[in-house]
Amino acid sequence: MRFPKIIPLCTSVAILGGCATTIPVTTSPITTSSINLEFLGRYESGVFDASAAEIVTYDAKTQETFVVNANSGKIDVLSMANPAAPVKIKTLDVGADVAALTGLPLGAANSVSVHDGVIAVAIEAKTKQDFGYIAFYHVGNHAFINALQVGALPDMVTFSPNGEFVVVANEGEPNDDYTVDPEGSVSIINIPNDIFTLTQRDVTQISFRDFNDGGTRAMERPAGLRIFGPNASVAQDLEPEYITVSKDSRYAYVSLQENNGIAKIDLSNKHVDALWALGVKDYNVVGNELDISDKDNVIQFQNWPVFGLYQPDTIASYSINGKTYLVTANEGDSRDYKGFSEEYRVADLSKELNSKLALTIPLRHVIEGNIDDKNNLGRMKFTSTLGAEDCQLTKGAPDNCTYTAIYGYGARSFSIWSGDTGQQIFDSGSDFERITANALGEDGFNASNDDNKSDARSDDKGPEPEALTLGQINGHTYAFIGLERVGGIMVYDITNPQESHFIQYLTSRNFKADPTSSDAGDLGPEGMAFVSKEDSPNGKALLIVGNEVSGTTSVYTIEEK
Numbered sequence: 001m002r003f004p005k006i007i008p009l010c011t012s013v014a015i016l017g018g019c020a021t022t023i024p025v026t027t028s029p030i031t032t033s034s035i036n037l038e039f040l041g042r043y044e045s046g047v048f049d050a051s052a053a054e055i056v057t058y059d060a061k062t063q064e065t066f067v068v069n070a071n072s073g074k075i076d077v078l079s080m081a082n083p084a085a086p087v088k089i090k091t092l093d094v095g096a097d098v099a100a101l102t103g104l105p106l107g108a109a110n111s112v113s114v115h116d117g118v119i120a121v122a123i124e125a126k127t128k129q130d131f132g133y134i135a136f137y138h139v140g141n142h143a144f145i146n147a148l149q150v151g152a153l154p155d156m157v158t159f160s161p162n163g164e165f166v167v168v169a170n171e172g173e174p175n176d177d178y179t180v181d182p183e184g185s186v187s188i189i190n191i192p193n194d195i196f197t198l199t200q201r202d203v204t205q206i207s208f209r210d211f212n213d214g215g216t217r218a219m220e221r222p223a224g225l226r227i228f229g230p231n232a233s234v235a236q237d238l239e240p241e242y243i244t245v246s247k248d249s250r251y252a253y254v255s256l257q258e259n260n261g262i263a264k265i266d267l268s269n270k271h272v273d274a275l276w277a278l279g280v281k282d283y284n285v286v287g288n289e290l291d292i293s294d295k296d297n298v299i300q301f302q303n304w305p306v307f308g309l310y311q312p313d314t315i316a317s318y319s320i321n322g323k324t325y326l327v328t329a330n331e332g333d334s335r336d337y338k339g340f341s342e343e344y345r346v347a348d349l350s351k352e353l354n355s356k357l358a359l360t361i362p363l364r365h366v367i368e369g370n371i372d373d374k375n376n377l378g379r380m381k382f383t384s385t386l387g388a389e390d391c392q393l394t395k396g397a398p399d400n401c402t403y404t405a406i407y408g409y410g411a412r413s414f415s416i417w418s419g420d421t422g423q424q425i426f427d428s429g430s431d432f433e434r435i436t437a438n439a440l441g442e443d444g445f446n447a448s449n450d451d452n453k454s455d456a457r458s459d460d461k462g463p464e465p466e467a468l469t470l471g472q473i474n475g476h477t478y479a480f481i482g483l484e485r486v487g488g489i490m491v492y493d494i495t496n497p498q499e500s501h502f503i504q505y506l507t508s509r510n511f512k513a514d515p516t517s518s519d520a521g522d523l524g525p526e527g528m529a530f531v532s533k534e535d536s537p538n539g540k541a542l543l544i545v546g547n548e549v550s551g552t553t554s555v556y557t558i559e560e561k
Contacts, residue, residue, distance in 0.1 A: 034473070034474055034476060034560060034561050035473055035476075035478065035491070035503070035541075035558050035559065035560055035561065036504065036558070036559045036561060037480075037489065037491055037504055037506045037543065037556050037557075037558055037559075038506075038556060038557050038558075038559055039506070039508050039554070039556055040083055040084050040542070040555045040556055040557045041082075041083060041084035041085050041086065041554070041555050042086070042508075042522065042552045042553060042554040042555065043078055043086035043087070043088060043552065043553045044518055044550075044551065044552050045069070045076070045551040045552065045553075046551065047069075047551040048515075048516045048549065048550065048551055049450055049516075049549050049551075050071050050551065051068075051069070051070035051071045051108070051526075051548050052069050052070075052071075052072075052548075052551035053067050053068075053069065053076075053526070053546040053547055053548060053550075053551050053552055053553045054067075054068040054069075054070050054110075054526045054527055054546050054548050055067075055068040055110070055111045055112055055156075055526065055527035055546060056068070056112075056527050056528065056529045056544050056545070056546040056553060057112050057113050057114045057529050058080070058114070058529045058531050058535070058544055059114045059119075059139050060531070060535035061117070061139070062139055062140065063079065063080045063081050063537045064077055064078065064079060064080060064089075064139075065077075065078040065080050065086065065529070065544055065553065066078075066092075066112045066114060066119060067112075067546055067553050068109050068110065068111060068112050068121075068527070068546065069091070069109065070108045070109055070110060070548075071108050072095075072109075073093070073094055073095025073096075073106055073107065073108060073109050073123060074091050074092060074093050074094060074095065074109060075091065075092040075094055075109060075112055075119075075121055076088050076090075076091055076553075077089050077090040077091065077092065077142065078553060080537050080542075080544075080555070081537055082537070083536070083537050083538055083542055083555045083557075084555070086553060086555060090142055092119075092121070092137060092142060092144075094106070094109050094121050094123050094135050095107075095109070095123060097135060097144040097147070098123060098133050098135050098147045101146075101147050102133070102147065104125065104126075105125070105126035106123050106124070106125060106126060106133070107123070107124040107125055107126045107127075107128060107132075108123070108124055109121055109122065109123045110122045110123065110124060110153075110154060110155050110156065110157075111154070111155065111156045111157045111158075112157070113157050113158045113159050113166070114139060114159075115159035115163045116163050117138065117139045117140065117195075118136060118137070118138065118139065118145075118159075118191070118195050119136065119137040119138075119139055119142075120134055120135070120136055120157050120159065120166050121134065121135045121136075121137070121157070122134055122150075122154035122155065122156065122157040122168060123135060123154070124153050124154060124155075125152075125153075128152070128153050128173060128175070129152055129153070129172075129173070129174070129175055129180045129181075129182045130152060131149050131150065131151060131152055132149075132150055132151065132152065132153060132154040132170070133147045133148060133149055133150065133154070134147065134148050134150055134154060134157055134166065134168060134187070134189065135147040136148075136195065136198060138195075145195060145196060145198065146196075146198050146199075148189060148198070148199075148200055148202070148203050149200065149203070150168045150170055150185075150187035150189075150203065150205075151168070151170025151172060151182075151183070151184070151185035151186075151187055151205060152170055152171070152172045152173075152182035152183070152184075152185075153170060153171040153172055153173050153182075154168045154169070154170050154171075154187070155169050155170070155171040155240070155241060155242070156168070156169040156240075156241065156242045156243050157169075157243075158243050158244070158245060159191075159245075160245045160249040160252075160267065161245060161247055161248075161249050162249040163191060164190065164191055164249060165188055165189065165190060165191065165245075165249065165267050166188075166189040166191060167186065167187070167188055167189075167243050167245060167252045167265070167267070168186065168187035168188075168189070168243075169186060169240035169241055169242060169243050169254055169255075170184060170185045170186065170187060170240060171184060171239045171240055171241060172184035172185065172236070172238075172239055172240075173239060174229065174337065174339075174340075175337075175339075176337050176338045176339065177337070177338055177339040178229070178230055178337050178338075178339030178340040179339060181229060181231075181232050181236045181237075182236065183207060183208070183209070183233075183235040183236050183238075184208065184235065184236070184237075184238040184239045184240050184256075185205055185206060185207055185208070185235075185240070186205075186206040186240055186243075186252070186254055186263070186265055187203055187204070187205055187206070188203070188204045188206060188252075188265075188267060188270055189202050189203050189204075190202045190204075204270045206265060206270060206271070206272060207235055208234055208235040208238050208263075208272065208275075209233070209234075209235045210272070211234045211235070211238075211272075211275065212233045212234045212235055213233070213234070215234075217272075218234075220274075220275065221234065221275060222261070222275055222276060222277040223277065224260070224261075224277030224278075224279060225256075225259055225260070225261045225275060225276075225277040226258065226259045226260050226261070226277075226309075226385070226386075227259065228335075228342070228385040229335065229340065230339075230340050230395070230396075237259065238256050238259055238261075238263070239256060239257065239258050239259065240254045240255070240256060240263065241254070241255045241256065241257040241312075241313055242254070242255045242257075242312075242313055242314050242315050243255075243315070244315045244316050244317040244326065245267070245317070246317055246319070246324045246419065247317070247318070247319040247324070248319075249267065250266070250267060250268065251264055251265060251266060251267065251273065251324070251419070252264075252265040252267055253265075253315055253317060253326055253419065254315075255312045255313065255314070255315040255328065256275075257311050257312060257313055257331070257333050258311065258333055258334075258335060260277060260278050260279075260280075260309045260310060260311050261275060261276055261277050261278055262275075262276045262278065262312075262315070262326070262417070262422060263275055263276075264276070264419075264422075274422070276421075276422030278309075278310040278311075278312070278417075278422070278424075279310070279424070280307040280308060280309055280310070280407065281307060281308040281309075281310060281330075281411040281413070281427065282307060283303060283304050283305075283306050283307065283308060283408075284303045284304060284305045284306070285303070286303065287429040287430060288303065288429050288430055289301040289302055289303050289430045289433075289434075290302075290304070290412060290430060290433060290458075290462065291433060291437075291445075291446060291455070291458040291462070292304060292306075292376065292377060292379065292380050292458060292459065293374065293375050293376055293377075293378075293379045293380075293455075293458055293459055294379055294446070294455050294456050294457065294458045294459040294460075295374040295375055295379055295455075295459075296374075296375040296376070296455070297455060298442075298455075299437045299441075299442060299445050299455070301430065301433065301434065301437075304377060304380075305406075306377070306380065306382070306405075306406040306407070306408060307405065307406065307407045307408070308330075308332070308407070308408050308409070308410060308411045308412070309332065309383070309407055309408070309409060309410065309411070310328065310330045310332075310410070310411045310415060311330060311331065311332040311333055311409060311410055311411075312328030312329060312330050312331065312415070313328075313329050313330075313331040313333070313465075313466045313468075314328070314329045314331075314466060314467060314468035314469075314527075315327070315328050315329075315468070316328075316468055316469060316470045316479075317419060317470075318470055318472075318477050318494075320497070323418075323419065323420065324419030324420070325416055325417070325418065325419055325425065325494075325497050326416065326417040326418075326419050327414060327415070327416050327417075327468060327470060327479055327494065328414060328415050328416075328417065328468070329414050329465040329466050329467065329468040329481055329482075330410055330411035330412070330413050330414060330415060330465060331410050331461065331464055331465055331466045331484065332408070332409035332410020332411070332461045332464070333409060333410075334381070334383065334409050335396075339395065340395050340396050341395065341396045341397075342383045342384050342385045342396045343381055343383070343384075343396075343409075344381070344382060344383075344384055344397075344398070345378065345379060345380065345381055345382070345459070346377050346378050346379070346380045346382055346406060347373075347374070347378035347379065349398070349403060379458075379459040380406070380408055380459055381408060381409065381459055381460050382406045382407055382408050383407050383408075383409070384396050384397065384398045384401075386405070386407040387403050387404060387405035387406055387407055388401040388402065388403050388404075389401070389402050389403075389404060390402060408461075409460070409461055410461040410462070410464065410465075411427070412430070412432055412433060412461065412462040412463060412464075412465070413427050413428040413429060413430075413431065413432060413465065414427075414428050414465055414468065414479060414481050414490075414492070415427045415428070416494060416497045416500060425497045425498055426494075426497055426498060426500045428492070428500075428502075431490075431502055432462065432463045432465060432481075432483065432490060433445075433446070433462050433463060435490070435502065435505050436463055436483070436486055436488070436505065439488075439505055439507070440486070440507075440511070442454055442455075443511050443512075444486060444509070444511040445486070446458045446462055446463060446485070446486060447485065447486050447511065448485050448486075449484060449485050449486075449487060449515075449523045449524040449548075449549045450515050450523065450524075450549050451515060452511050452512075452515060457485045457486070461485070462485070463483040463484075463485055463486045464483060464484040464485040464486075465481050465482070465483055465484070465490075466482060466483075466484040466525070466526065467480075467481065467482030467484070467525045467526055467527055467528045467545065467546075468480070468481050468482070468528065469528040469529060469530045469543070470494075470530065471530035471532070471541060471543070471558070472532070473532075473533075473541055473558065473560065474560060475495075476493055476495045477493070477494050477495050478491060478492065478493055478494065478503070479491070479492045479494045479500075480528055480530065480543055482525030482526070482528060482545060483525065484524055484525060484526065484548075485524075486507075486509075487507050487508075487509040487521075487522060487523055487524070487525065488505055488506060488507030488508075488509065488525075489505070489506050489507070489525065489543070489545070489556070490502070490504075490505050491503040491504040491505070491506070506556070507521075507522075508521040508522045508554065509521040509522060509523060515549075515550075518550075520550065521550070522545065522547040522550050522552050522554045523547055523548075523549035523550035523552075524547050524548040524549030524550065525545050525546070525547050525548075526546050526547065526548040527545070527546040528543060528544065528545050528546075529543075529544045530542075530543055530544075531543070531544065538557070540557050540558065540559070540560075541557070541558040541560075542555055542556065542557055542558065543555070543556040543558060544556075
């Protein structure tokens with residue numbers, strides 16, 4: 001066993017509800033850091049673990065932040081005139097506004113974006129498998145403008161940089177019985193010069209049906225793109241999660257989380273340009289070590305001959321010398337439904353399932369004696385749908401399978417990819433777990449976001465990177481990555497993609513406090529927005545974070561050294 005060096009908790013400034021913990025650079029920097037992230041203030045909704053603060057977006061003209069209060073179907077409007085003390089000034093009742101227009105019941109609000117005086121909000125139908133809507137509002141007076149129908153379960157909405165398009169990721173999740181599985185799709189909405197003339201005719205639905213078996217583009221489907229839902233076509237199985245648009249507004253890049261891929265969409269021609277499979281992360285490679293058990297009660301990093309599926313959630317992009325690079329937060333996600341589940345533990349192979357794990361090279365030397373051991377590999381969650389031979393699956397359960405490779409969910413990292421080819425340029429390896437282990441020690445390492453129990457997520461997806469945004473300061477490009485489970489924000493300098501390097505980890509979470517209390521700090525960072533110093537109310541660059549579990553919207557100032 002190898003144990004990381006532990007440094008004390010709260011080595012930095014004290015803040016509201018706990019402490020801010022920061023640690024120095026633990027990798028060799030290529031250039032000297034020129035920024036430092038510091039906690040500034042927060043707005044507290046007072047609603048715990050009910051998605052009261054998810055996706056956030058900022059409008060520079062009005063100095064307002066729009067926050068998705070998901071389950072309520074509403075958007076909270078916060079004044080950022082004093083970013084150290086955000087104040088809620090209004091709530092947009094999107095569900096009620098769209099229901100009044102359509103006569104249909106609505107479900108959760110999922111995403112919000114703002115551009116040039118217009119707000120766009122994604123809201124799902126009350127029955128998720130039905131078509132959802134994008135609602136439009138005027139920024140200045142917050143007046144409702146119109147709502148347009150899009151695909152099933154619109155999960156993310158964004159404006160293109162030039163403001164000509166609104167692009168929507170329609171996830172198309174199945175119902176819990178897996179008897180209704182709508183197609184995933186991407187909606188492109190052309191924004192007219194006069195927003196008040198916006199109609200349903202401005203919506204184009206981009207389908208993936210051409211990639212179905214027998215379709216005109218079936219041969220273009222890359223090997224490794226996961227298509228595995230029961231009786232699902234490719235179009236039904238693909239689940240668009242998040243979108244980024246290139247700087248020149250030519251392409252949209254859509255993360256297909258469960259499918260471990262990315263779709264590249266040509267916005268002008270309204271056409272799927274390419275589908276990419278992202279491959280797997282080899283945890284047996286030096287630099288990719290992980291803590292794999294939630295029952296060993298220690299921080300233990302080592303290599304294992306198993307693989308991780310990248311499965312990105314948030315995706316962002318930036319441009320260098322005309323080339324587009326994609327940045328992904330590799331959260332991971334399984335399909336775990338009443339009617340179908342792919343999620344099992346390695347120990348299940350010998351205990352509960354009518355299947356086995358083949359003790360073949362490279363597995364043989366490390367698997368023996370560990371498959372049933374809750375302190376080791378036995379606790380790892382893996383997918384039943386990959387790595388098996390001569391296999392029959394009944395509702396995802398392995399039957400008479402022989403597994404020769406084990407694949408887990410997520411990569412516990414962030415990655416950078418080429419926007420031209422989809423090839424990986426950089427991955428942060430085991431940084432996130434090592435850095436949080438150093439910063440938090442055994443008090444908080446791999447804890448979940450609603451419980452202070454240490455090591456609770458090691459068997460699953462570790463710190464679970466989800467939120468992500470990019471910002472440019474003094475000629476440098478920085479990635480800010482939120483860790484959904486353990487909490488806190490990672491900062492990396494990605495100016496040179498191949499030489500990206502760690503700058504800072506900062507968390508406001510207090511592991512000594514009751515997670516349901518305000519003393520616990522910010523829990524479950526879900527969405528982020530970067531504010532340049534030119535657009536900031538206080539003349540300094542800001543990072544605004546929506547925290548799903550604590551229901552807080554936190555603000556960080558970015559100090560230039």
